[in-house]
Amino acid sequence: MAGASPDIARRNNLILAICVAAAVACLPLVVKDVYIQNMLVLTLMYAALSQSWNILSGYCGQISLGHALYFGIGAYATLLLFTKFGVLPWFGMVAGGAIAAVVAAAVGYPCFRLKGHYFVIATIVIAEAGLLLMLNWDWAGAAMGIEVPVRGDSWAKFQFARSKLPYFYFALGLALVAWIVTWKIEDSRWGYWWRAVKDNAEAAESLGVVVFRSKMAAAAVSAFLTAVGGGFYAQFVSYIDPESVMSFQFSLLMALPAVLGGIGTLWGPAVGAAILIPITEVTRSYAGGTGKGFDLIVYGLLVMGIALGRPEGIVGAFSARKRAKAA
């Protein structure tokens, strides 16, 4: 009986996640190529980011195409706090997360009154406004951006010039944390309430769900995790400018893995990222300098393929089949 004991199904899922994480953690033993290690870091990072995006857009149904804003806030908060005030990146990432959560609530306050496409458009516009703001904010480096001052390899300062591996393990940890947060939320009051809000807000209200507050909570959690990912990315690339962390492309790159893998599912973002990011990196390197945007064409084709063949995403298609078999 599938689903007869959800507790056991959930425990099995957790065991699977830990096994997958352990297996991925062993990859550097065989993967010595720095280029591929770099790709693995990005794959894990986008798995984490997409998982975060999925909390607001997948579970709560509020499609955001402005998550680059929170990503940028995390990246800037981490680097600015370090370069201006000497705050270690570990605290900077958490501070960035907290700022992003507050901004998400502030953005959500007017925007969550909008529905459907209007909400999506508002998220895009606000992220673009954030980008423009950063382009003109001199103290934060404006269009020139800011650099991580080189202080030698150090865990405390979270910078490593000689090896990708510390970044790899951090990204893996972040992806696992984002997964576990989602896993935990999925079987909690918020998890059920968010899905109810997505499916039918009016019915949810009649059952005691304060829809507005639910959306705000989802946005705050989602933005927090996204900003931590942004802080990590800033440390990883060690130089940021507004275009390189807040452009619309990041918002898309956070949404696409979840859409491809299965929006509103636990495994969708990770599965989507594992397929999408390597494809991107490979097409980007093969297409060379002329290929800017070519990776986006590949995404477009993939998403169209999914939309036509399996609108519920890869994971969604899989669980539908499992249910059909159980019934």
Place this chain on the structure above:
Amino acid sequence: MSALLEVRDLTQRFGGLVANADVSIDVRVGEILGLIGPNGAGKSTLFNAIAGVRKPTEGRIGFAGRDVTDLAAPQRCALGIARTFQVVKSFETMSVVENVMVGAFARAASAREAREKARAVLEFTGLGARENAMAQELTPPEKRRLEVARALATEPKLLLLDEAMTGLTPAEARQGVELVRAIRERGVTIVMVEHVMEIVMPLVDRAIVLDLGRVIAEGAPADIVRDERVITAYLGERHRARDA
């Protein structure tokens, strides 16, 4: 018997249209009250005002000794008012038990507790065997039951049923009637808006008839069906002509 719900001088205007005019009703603890009237009589408007979907233009609504006029739907649910929808609004991407858990979380602290409560309610409403089906796979009468189950999971004092029997076959409607009676046996007060007279009249303790936004009659079903104004307004001139 004391009043659980008190509606006082409720008026609802939409622009120039007056959907409810000076409606005052009492709902007594433990009764089944029928809210009837022809199309456009203002039943749904009144229903939505009680459920907290729309604030009335004028008038007050009291529930369990509290003024709830300014409270939104979720807060009214927390106080013990639950409703179903005329056009079913299931959470389509969730399973049957998950649908009911959403309601159960109004009182449950943990997912485990919510799931247990939801299963008990599903058992009670006759959907126990369907708990793992997706809501979108249910038949229309099952979906109606799910609406009721979800509302019951919030452990209401007052249950508002909006045309819960509409679209059911006579056999299904009979089962629905049994369910409504069983719910009342559990101590839940019920207000039902219904079109199908043959169903409402034997079931309700009392009926209130609305026409053109006003209460035109109130009383025991047997008296209501003989009331001249009701026959004219609700059953129509044609019906009266045949009786005469």
